[in-house]
Amino acid sequence: MNDKKYFDNIQRIEEIISQLDEGRLTPEEARESFETGKELLEECESMINCYSGTIEEMNFVSTGR
């Protein structure tokens, strides 16, 4: 389950966007934050693209019927 990682990333990206919008970061900090945001987005994308479509089957049908 990737819920925590995924939603933590989303929250961090939103924080970075707010910080950039506020304009208080130094150019170096802003560049680093922007790069971090891009990496977090890529992590999220890989999390939702990780499914492979496997279908496993198990049988628990009662034999008494």
Added chain:
Amino acid sequence: MPSEAGIAQMNLDPADIYSVTELSQSIEQVLSSSPQFNDVLLKGEISNFIRAASGHIYFSLKDENYIIACAFFRQFQSEDCEDLGDGLQVAAMGSVMVYKPRSQYQLNVKKITPIGDGISSLSLKRIRDKLEAEGLFNQESKKPIPSLPNKVGIITSKDSAAIKDILTVVNARCPKMNLVMAYSTIQGDGAPSSIVQALNGLATMKGVDAIILARGGGPSEDFMAFNDEELVRAIASSTKPIITGIGHERDVCLADLAADYRASTPSTAARAAIPDILELRNGLSSLRTDLERSYDSYLADIEIKEKDAEIGKKDEEIKRALEVGRSDIIRHKAAIVVLIAFLVLIMLMFLLRG
């Protein structure tokens, strides 16, 4: 179907063979002409209660072994019919008739009197009260349903309508979702233990983050397995979140109350468990756009600030240059004044000597 020649080969007289209509009419005639089936009094527990838009009421009366379909037409109903519903023990008076389109017999009710809760209703209430007192239905103990499960386990019967509905949702929301199908008996005596085994099997399976327990619609008797105490306890104690999608909106059983999330149908249960990948992708795409826009906007602001600073610097330089120029002028003015004074002094000296 045997041909006329085939019938002759079987040594049968074609006149002895009923058509479906003839046989149905014969049965109908027997029922309607027999006094023992007219104005009978019948005691039983109501199930599958439906009040049709026409105002007619359809239900079944059941006891431990059998079930009889009943129709209670609007013209026979009185005001106290508002209180009728599933689980009520009643005495009904009516005649056994045939429902022609299906050749099914049913009791056409003329009068009905409630006489208390039915046996199965009382039994269900007793189990419900006991489990509720033990806290098995507490909202606080419900586990959250994951938004991005690695695998979803599905407990239902193979080739059921429920499984088709669930797979339709999977294909629409996340066609590559990893699934574990746990085929089980979902109706009848063997159902509770079969479902409990499936729950235990999925509970120990690595990667299964949510479990759907589903069954399509049907008469309420078909859902009795989902009121089984052992099954309800297994659901409540599951370490993995369980979503139930049993029957239709109106069908609520104890398994629903113990589940972490009760969906009204198998499709709704699937929507609760399966992430909508397109929606998530759109969300990330929008976030990427916002991030890039914010950074571009930040850079544009920085550029403007730098230009402003440069302009300010040039202004300062000009100002400084002007100030320097001004002080030079003052200095030169002073020098000129001194020179003039000196010249005047020399001229005075010449004049005084001359």
